[in-house]
Amino acid sequence: MKKASTIMIIGSLFLLGLFYFPLWNIMLGAPQYPEPLGMDIYISGIKGLSEFDLQNIDGLNHYIGMKTIPKDGEMWEFEVFPSVILTMVVLGIFIGLFGFLGKLSYKWFIGWFLIMSILGIMGMYDFNEWLTDYGSNLSPNAIIKVVNADGTPMTYKPPLLGYQKMLNFDVTSLPEKGAWMMFIGMTLTLVAFYLGWRSHKNGIT
Amino acid sequence: MKKYSTYLATMLGSFLILSGCGNPDGKANSNGALASSNAEKVYVAPGEQDEFYAFMSGGYSGNLTVYGLPSGRMFKEIPVFSQFPTSGYGYSEETKPMLETSFGFVPWDDSHHPDISQTKGELDGRWIFINGNNTPRIARISLSTFETEEIIELPNSAGNHSSSFVTENTEYVVAGTRFSVPIPQRDMPINEYKGNFKGSLSFISVDPNNGHMDLKFQILMPGFNYDLSHPGRDKSHGWFFFTTYNTEEANSLLEVNASQNDKDFIAAINWKKIEEYVNNGGGTKMPANYAHNVYNESTHMATSTMKKEVLTVDPLKVPGAVYFLPTPKSPHGVDIDPTGEFIIGNGKLSADLTVHSFDRMIAAIEAKKFDGEAYGIPILKFDDVLAGTVKSGGLGPLHTEFDGKGNAYTTFFISSEVVKWNLETWEVIDRKPTFYSVGHLMIPGGNSRKPFGKYVVAMNKITKDRYLPTGPELEHSAQLYDITGDKMELLYDFPTHGEPHYAAGIPADLLAPKSKKIYRLDENEHPYAVTSPAEAKVVRDGNEVHVYMSMIRSHFTPDNIEGIKVGDKVYFHITNHEQDFDVPHGFAMIGQNTSELLVMPGQTKSSVWEPKEPGVWPFYCTDFCSALHQEMQGYVRVSPANSDVPLKFSLGE
Numbered sequence: 046m047k048k049a050s051t052i053m054i055i056g057s058l059f060l061l062g063l064f065y066f067p068l069w070n071i072m073l074g075a076p077q078y079p080e081p082l083g084m085d086i087y088i089s090g091i092k093g094l095s096e097f098d099l100q101n102i103d104g105l106n107h108y109i110g111m112k113t114i115p116k117d118g119e120m121w122e123f124e125v126f127p128s129v130i131l132t133m134v135v136l137g138i139f140i141g142l143f144g145f146l147g148k149l150s151y152k153w154f155i156g157w158f159l160i161m162s163i164l165g166i167m168g169m170y171d172f173n174e175w176l177t178d179y180g181s182n183l184s185p186n187a188i189i190k191v192v193n194a195d196g197t198p199m200t201y202k203p204p205l206l207g208y209q210k211m212l213n214f215d216v217t218s219l220p221e222k223g224a225w226m227m228f229i230g231m232t233l234t235l236v237a238f239y240l241g242w243r244s245h246k247n248g249i250t
Numbered sequence: 251m252k253k254y255s256t257y258l259a260t261m262l263g264s265f266l267i268l269s270g271c272g273n274p275d276g277k278a279n280s281n282g283a284l285a286s287s288n289a290e291k292v293y294v295a296p297g298e299q300d301e302f303y304a305f306m307s308g309g310y311s312g313n314l315t316v317y318g319l320p321s322g323r324m325f326k327e328i329p330v331f332s333q334f335p336t337s338g339y340g341y342s343e344e345t346k347p348m349l350e351t352s353f354g355f356v357p358w359d360d361s362h363h364p365d366i367s368q369t370k371g372e373l374d375g376r377w378i379f380i381n382g383n384n385t386p387r388i389a390r391i392s393l394s395t396f397e398t399e400e401i402i403e404l405p406n407s408a409g410n411h412s413s414s415f416v417t418e419n420t421e422y423v424v425a426g427t428r429f430s431v432p433i434p435q436r437d438m439p440i441n442e443y444k445g446n447f448k449g450s451l452s453f454i455s456v457d458p459n460n461g462h463m464d465l466k467f468q469i470l471m472p473g474f475n476y477d478l479s480h481p482g483r484d485k486s487h488g489w490f491f492f493t494t495y496n497t498e499e500a501n502s503l504l505e506v507n508a509s510q511n512d513k514d515f516i517a518a519i520n521w522k523k524i525e526e527y528v529n530n531g532g533g534t535k536m537p538a539n540y541a542h543n544v545y546n547e548s549t550h551m552a553t554s555t556m557k558k559e560v561l562t563v564d565p566l567k568v569p570g571a572v573y574f575l576p577t578p579k580s581p582h583g584v585d586i587d588p589t590g591e592f593i594i595g596n597g598k599l600s601a602d603l604t605v606h607s608f609d610r611m612i613a614a615i616e617a618k619k620f621d622g623e624a625y626g627i628p629i630l631k632f633d634d635v636l637a638g639t640v641k642s643g644g645l646g647p648l649h650t651e652f653d654g655k656g657n658a659y660t661t662f663f664i665s666s667e668v669v670k671w672n673l674e675t676w677e678v679i680d681r682k683p684t685f686y687s688v689g690h691l692m693i694p695g696g697n698s699r700k701p702f703g704k705y706v707v708a709m710n711k712i713t714k715d716r717y718l719p720t721g722p723e724l725e726h727s728a729q730l731y732d733i734t735g736d737k738m739e740l741l742y743d744f745p746t747h748g749e750p751h752y753a754a755g756i757p758a759d760l761l762a763p764k765s766k767k768i769y770r771l772d773e774n775e776h777p778y779a780v781t782s783p784a785e786a787k788v789v790r791d792g793n794e795v796h797v798y799m800s801m802i803r804s805h806f807t808p809d810n811i812e813g814i815k816v817g818d819k820v821y822f823h824i825t826n827h828e829q830d831f832d833v834p835h836g837f838a839m840i841g842q843n844t845s846e847l848l849v850m851p852g853q854t855k856s857s858v859w860e861p862k863e864p865g866v867w868p869f870y871c872t873d874f875c876s877a878l879h880q881e882m883q884g885y886v887r888v889s890p891a892n893s894d895v896p897l898k899f900s901l902g903e
């Protein structure tokens with residue numbers, strides 16, 4: 046159980062990666078952009094892959110009537126996410142510590158994992174909602190209005206995950222280092238749970 | 251949780267798939283098993299890039315052109331000494347001062363010999379220098395912006411031809427005079443030239459931090475013609491060598507009268523000695539008047555200052571600083587091999603090449619073995635300094651470059667060929683015809699300690715039938731040879747713009763990574779810049795009107811201006827707000843008596859318009875910047891001089 050608790054602590058600490066590395070990345074390449082434009086989504090805000098990428102994405106998007114990419118302080122999510130993640134890290138460490146001291150059962154480990162998963166899914170859901178709004182809530186005065194074959198206005202929601210062709214742009218959306226660290230951390234807490242369960246079954250404390 | 255794990259697995263899966271198909275557009279695979287043909291050697295497939303940059307002087311275009319090797323594709327013409335309507339250089343208010351001289355605004359020159367800055371005798375790719383031959387000037391061009399940053403005029407010089415070559419650590423860029431002239435200039439009979447005219451050799455120091463040039467001293471030499479020059483390198487670092495012709499000091503019909511002496515001289519200058527003399531207070535300050543023009547990348551503006559004094563050095567006052575090496579037949583080029591030992595005199599009226607030895611020269615100087623003197627300057631004995639003679643059988647050698655593998659390559663103008671010879675045996679290894687009448691040749695780094703001996707480019711003076719005819723005037727023709735083998739191989743012809751004299755080449759990987767993509771708007775210190783469209787305004791000051799305008803895809807702010815009157819002098823100060831690579835915007839106003847402006851991202855440029863007639867006059871963007879480029883336009887309302895239409899400007903009203 047001591048080993049399991051240690052892994053639980055380490056797993057939770059992996060979430061700290063989200064404070065340093067982007068969670069998600071969206072790349073936009075086009076014939077005119079052999080070096081694609083990119084945005085890195087952090088839990089605290091959106092940054093360009095290169096310094097002027099956001100400005101240039103906004104510049105291009107104004108033709109099709111998209112809103113500008115939210116700046117720091119323009120989305121509540123970027124205020125809330127860091128505290129949620131920090132709370133989960135602290136909580137994970139406490140659970141690990143108390144597990145280490147034998148004060149808590151290994152079942153708390155899976156409890157933490159479940160909460161984190163629910164929060165993660167909620168986060169993805171929220172992110173997807175934003176992408177939908179960003180890509181389809183277009184200015185009525187857009188310079189270029191493209192319609193689909195069925196006559197409905199074309200929308201420009203970037204994919205949540207994977208690749209999509211949008212007008213002249215190839216758009217790719219993938220988890221970034223922060224997300225991978227979070228996945229590894231969460232997997233570690235599952236391992237902790239498994240080890241805890243096994244030592245419990247074998248009667249070792 | 252299960253759902254989440256599935257999700258995770260899906261993401262991992264898609265990541266692998268996406269990263270697995272990362273082999274983009276088919277780049278030609280050139281590693282075929284077959285020996286590559288000449289066509290393949292110069293073929294740079296679409297989307298691929300050249301191995302070398304080649305900077306070719308523009309000659310009578312006054313500019314510098316940038317080519318790729320081996321493809322021969324032209325990338326850019328950099329305006330240097332000539333007005334250039336394509337970008338507005340020399341027309342915009344910011345760049346007009348670049349072409350100021352002591353003779354006033356001179357919108358043209360004859361640019362000859364580019365040379366790339368060096369550190370420890372190797373190309374460092376910071377700047378390239380080039381001389382203006384006609385109104386003596388030296389320019390410095392940044393190799394990160396590829397823009398002319400500085401031009402310094404040379405007093406006491408005329409026909410600035412033996413220029414602009416840099417010393418081993420770019421301590422100096424050196425410029426010699428072709429014509430000797432009265433110094434200082436005065437009204438005197440031309441036929442009293444002999445003994446009265448002087449030739450100035452100018453040493454311009456280069457600030458290692460920002461490249462700024464300063465005319466540190468001028469050596470006032472006997473009144474010969476100083477044709478070309480090159481620095482010593484490695485062991486001969488600290489010396490500079492100049493060829494002379496017309497040591498007869500003829501002032502008329504030089505083609506006969508200046509070709510009478512069997513030998514002219516190569517002047518060997520120990521510039522370190524003269525520098526020391528000058529640093530210890532030596533030399534004579536002489537009143538002068540010459541322009542020093544500096545372009546500032548932060549303000550995007552040039553300023554021109556007139557300098558009023560020059561430090562001159564009488565070579566006789568610095569013993570041991572100057573010697574003459576007799577060299578047959580009006581030597582044209584003087585070239586120093588990468589080790590610094592061999593000083594090659596290309597006697598242009600000769601069939602042979604004369605190679606002097608630096609070591610033997612030093613030994614002869616130490617032994618004081620002189621063969622008389624000219625105007626008090628010791629002449630060394632020809633046989634004492636000679637290292638060898640290349641018996642070529644060609645005619646009219648002009649210039650020599652080196653491959654760093656012990657070989658030299660010399661152009662022969664009259665017999666129209668490039669000759670490869672060995673630097674130890676003096677034996678000719680190979681010779682290949684050029685089409686036609688080659689002047690200079692260039693191997694990238696071929697006048698440094700470290701040549702990149704893969705290609706030689708021959709720059710021919712006569713084109714004739716090499717391309718489809720285009721009337722009497724033809725572009726000059728360059729030819730590319732592969733020099734990796736024992737024998738040279740002619741690969742390719744390509745036309746060059748203006749008349750390239752010399753050229754300088756450098757591996758692309760030394761320059762391409764530091765080539766600037768944009769100017770930062772937040773570093774723009776132009777006094778009339780607007781860094782946000784909200785700052786755009788129109789300000790009247792008497793009959794001067796200043797328009798502070800911004801531009802971004804695809805509009806000007808403001809694009810409607812009223813209240814301008816006939817007789818006004820309207821300054822458009824236009825800032826490009828793009829911060830994206832390769833998105834310039836242009837500006838052109840109907841009937842404006844100047845060129846358009848091409849404004850780079852983050853840059854501000856200004857131009858003047860003096861409206862002559864009342865009316866509503868349009869302006870537009872000249873660079874196809876976007877899908878809505880054609881919409882990038884505006885109007886200025888011009889009212890009669892006595893009207894009281896209020897000054898007004900707007901966008902989107």
Ligand SMILES: [Cu+2]
Nearest residue numbers: 835871875882
């Ligand atoms: Cu434009």
